[in-house]
Amino acid sequence: MSSLEIKVEISGDQALAKLIGQINEDSDLSALENITAKTLILDLKEVSLINSCGIREWVEFQNQHFDFEQVIYENCPQVIIEQMNIVAGFIHKNGKIKSFYAPYFNEFTDEEVKILLTPQEVVDGKAPVKKDAEDRELEFDEIEAQYFNFLNK
């Protein structure tokens, strides 16, 4: 049994697919085949893990089956951003990142927080300033040049 669940909703020219679970070589991606829409929105928020064979399957599946005018990736978690930064073709040629999570650290409370960002917030490769509920500045908890590299691809 595949530990990846895909929920697809189609509305007019747009299809929204939510991926939940792990992407690996045994993942069943068939729910993403034969979708008739101009735009596919992939909500990746609940992808928890992807392995090397899953990366390869994903890249090749997109190449074979995605004939959309636009593929929008939203709520991309860190585990996905890391692969976008490493592997050529992880983002479809007609792909666009709408939003993604970035790691921040609150040194006052010693807590890690993942904050949803948009590409527009990243100016000159710098992480946007984010604050906690007490208006204290959080520290970006990655290497900016590495983490935001996918925005240059």
Added chain:
Amino acid sequence: MEVYKTKNISDEDIRSIDCLDFVSSKNAPNWLYKGSLIEHLKNIPNCIKNFVPLSYYEHKQFKTIDFLGKPTVSLRFKLENTEQVTERVRDALEGVNFSHSFGDLKRYILTVCVELIRNGIIQNLQHNKSEIISLDILETDEDVLIRVTDGFGNLNCEDITSRLKAIAIKGEYERKEYGAGIGIFMVVNSVDSIQFNVESGKKTEVICHMNKYKRLKHFKEKETAIFFGKR
């Protein structure tokens, strides 16, 4: 702090180890190979056999894997699929102490274990065999050591380095073969050091050292060393 050395390593060897760093580029999330000294180290007899370098680039400290005693995790595999491997390793990692490390460290360790184990299982499938693939995880308050062995001995230095470089520099991988190199790249990106001890055609032992970093940022800033043992 105490320094542990094996009897087979000299000060000259330790100096040469410094030259083996894979360093991260400022402009890319990649590991770039700095030189050809892997060949040099590979030719030192037994210099990297049966020990794990810890924080070698800062303090030149070495501990033997045996010094650390009984594994926290000890699992055996043969023909399991990725999800079965992932589930077993994830459950076993509940026994490892992550109380002072950043939240995603467990995920990176899981990835390292699953990629290395699956590499062995795939060889079982390819050769129609059911050799045991073993995983041992040992820990201290500050470190995790992961050891995966298989009974094939098929990894080789040239193949690994060329695949790592292809992915690191271009993001490309070889599509025709099963072992595309992405897995080993994910492993290398996650560890402080990785050591391959290969007895050609007989046995492969991969030993990874991972510091229990308190911050994700420090984990990402680390430099990874790669060692190839000669037997």
